[in-house]
Amino acid sequence: MPSNVLKTAEVEKISHLEYFNIAVSVDCVIFGYENKELKVLLIESDLKEFSGLYSLLGDLVRPDEDLDAASYRVLKERTGLDDVFLQQVHTFGRVNRHPSGRVVSTAYYSLININNHKLSIDDSNLHWHSVNSIKKLAFDHKEILDTCLKLLRSQVMDYPVVYNLLPEKFSLRALQEVYEAILGVSLDRRNFRKKIALKNWLQELDELEDDVSHRPGKLHKFKPKVIKSLLSKIG
Numbered sequence: 659m660p661s662n663v664l665k666t667a668e669v670e671k672i673s674h675l676e677y678f679n680i681a682v683s684v685d686c687v688i689f690g691y692e693n694k695e696l697k698v699l700l701i702e703s704d705l706k707e708f709s710g711l712y713s714l715l716g717d718l719v720r721p722d723e724d725l726d727a728a729s730y731r732v733l734k735e736r737t738g739l740d741d742v743f744l745q746q747v748h749t750f751g752r753v754n755r756h757p758s759g760r761v762v763s764t765a766y767y768s769l770i771n772i773n774n775h776k777l778s779i780d781d782s783n784l785h786w787h788s789v790n791s792i793k794k795l796a797f798d799h800k801e802i803l804d805t806c807l808k809l810l811r812s813q814v815m816d817y818p819v820v821y822n823l824l825p826e827k828f829s830l831r832a833l834q835e836v837y838e839a840i841l842g843v844s845l846d847r848r849n850f851r852k853k854i855a856l857k858n859w860l861q862e863l864d865e866l867e868d869d870v871s872h873r874p875g876k877l878h879k880f881k882p883k884v885i886k887s888l889l890s891k892i893g
Contacts, residue, residue: 683763685716687806690772691823696839702783708796729766744768767806829875
């Protein structure tokens with residue numbers, strides 16, 4: 659075909675048919691927080707090749723579905739939520755990453771409050787697992803989890819991504835405990851509060867904690883407009 663003659667999309671497809679037979683999927687790393695631990699939602703793999711192992715929640719992207727729409731669908735089907743922060747992280751495409759054939763997967767992460775949101779599907783194989791306890795997962799999902807956790811840790815002090823992990827009203831002590839669970843380190847109380855104050859993310863309330871064994875602290879809440887504006891820059 660002469661170089662100055664344009665080919666049709668159909669000719670392009672026929673001449674590269676093997677390239678158009680690659681599956682595309684999404685994998686969602688759904689983080690939660692409970693009992694001062696960062697957790698991730700996992701499901702027992704239904705593939706014989708990964709018998710006894712857990713995997714992240716994911717699915718193939720439907721032929722008529724956008725990539726982001728697929729990730730929100732997975733989140734909605736498994737948690738019942740469709741209005742939480744969800745960020746695209748990285749695409750994983752090693753040739754042999756899936757035993758059924760060539761599958762290229764894009765990973766997303768989100769954070770939800772475990773105590774406020776019950777799982778929408780009564781599936782005995784669906785469980786929250788402490789991130790620190792996970793040693794091996796099906797497919798390359800341990801690599802995907804680690805990649806998403808690394809990004810979360812790099813963002814957590816610059817963006818208020820933790821807002822979905824907490825109840826509407828919370829103490830600064832509770833907020834610090836969430837940050838320590840995510841970062842995996844202990845934080846100096848005074849320095850942490852100074853950094854948070856400079857962010858202007860929080861509104862102090864004229865209310866105190868109740869039912870606590872320590873001296874009650876003042877309650878705070880996130881400023882909705884500020885949070886929405888900041889997260890729109892990275893979501």
